[in-house]
Amino acid sequence: MQAPTVRVSWKTMPIRAPFVAAILLAGTIPALAQPTPNTLSKKEAAQGWKLLWDGKTTNGWRSTHASDFPATGWEVKDGLLTVTDHGGEEGGDAGDIITTRKYADFELTVDFRITRGANSGIKYFVDPDLNKGPGSSIGLEYQILDDAVHPDAKKGKDSDRTIASLYDLIPAAKDKPVKPVGEWNTARIVVRGAHGEHWLNGKKVVEYERFTPHFRQIVAESKYHVWPNFGELHDGYIMLQDHGFPVSFRNIKIRELPPAPAK
Numbered sequence: 001m002q003a004p005t006v007r008v009s010w011k012t013m014p015i016r017a018p019f020v021a022a023i024l025l026a027g028t029i030p031a032l033a034q035p036t037p038n039t040l041s042k043k044e045a046a047q048g049w050k051l052l053w054d055g056k057t058t059n060g061w062r063s064t065h066a067s068d069f070p071a072t073g074w075e076v077k078d079g080l081l082t083v084t085d086h087g088g089e090e091g092g093d094a095g096d097i098i099t100t101r102k103y104a105d106f107e108l109t110v111d112f113r114i115t116r117g118a119n120s121g122i123k124y125f126v127d128p129d130l131n132k133g134p135g136s137s138i139g140l141e142y143q144i145l146d147d148a149v150h151p152d153a154k155k156g157k158d159s160d161r162t163i164a165s166l167y168d169l170i171p172a173a174k175d176k177p178v179k180p181v182g183e184w185n186t187a188r189i190v191v192r193g194a195h196g197e198h199w200l201n202g203k204k205v206v207e208y209e210r211f212t213p214h215f216r217q218i219v220a221e222s223k224y225h226v227w228p229n230f231g232e233l234h235d236g237y238i239m240l241q242d243h244g245f246p247v248s249f250r251n252i253k254i255r256e257l258p259p260a261p262a263k
Helices: 017-033 042-046 213-220
Strands: 061-063 074-077 080-083 097-099 106-114 119-127 138-145 185-192 195-200 203-209 237-240 247-256
Touching: 106 119, 106 138, 119 185, 138 185, 203 213
Parallel strands: none
Antiparallel strands: 061 097, 074 080, 080 247, 097 237, 106 185, 106 247, 119 138, 119 237, 185 195, 195 203
């Protein structure tokens, strides 16, 4: 004789409270793990990190052309600092923006999100007095670009104008981990004395030493050869580039590092 089939229903089966609590907690863990944009964790604050942008105002930033923040060309909304679309002109409708103070040895992280065909950049050791004419201010640049669409990706030398490269000087590693257009990427720039690094989404993709014969040679072979001693400032402003394409920034954080030991 076949034994009777016993059916158990989740609706009738007793469920202990700790089991329910575990399910509910598991469902909230991903949300809790996501830090609030434009804030510092206790660990970051203890490590010396500071917000370079507060996510709400234009405090700490100004135009490269004036002492005030540009009235047009940039939008602060929903925790994002965004270049508005005005046709892709370098220096654009409003111009680039720089920090209101200079930095020397530092570690900088920035989340950025591009649109299709976009071009922008994060510059450092910027001297806004070098270029008083049209175009962007002069400094070392972490390139931000849609490599697949923007024509600049195919210019320069050995792909040194592609995303995360030291623009027009050193190409980023070919295996750089780039997230698709419309998703957030994280740039990290580390400079201490002569040593510089570019990181993209947690991977180091560029490394270089300034003040060396090799560095001076690649500068001499680049578009920057017209600027005496390019890239050799010991401090300068940090800049976000207005290149006329919609690009958004958030989580702009910096911590200053102790000077490198003298060699």
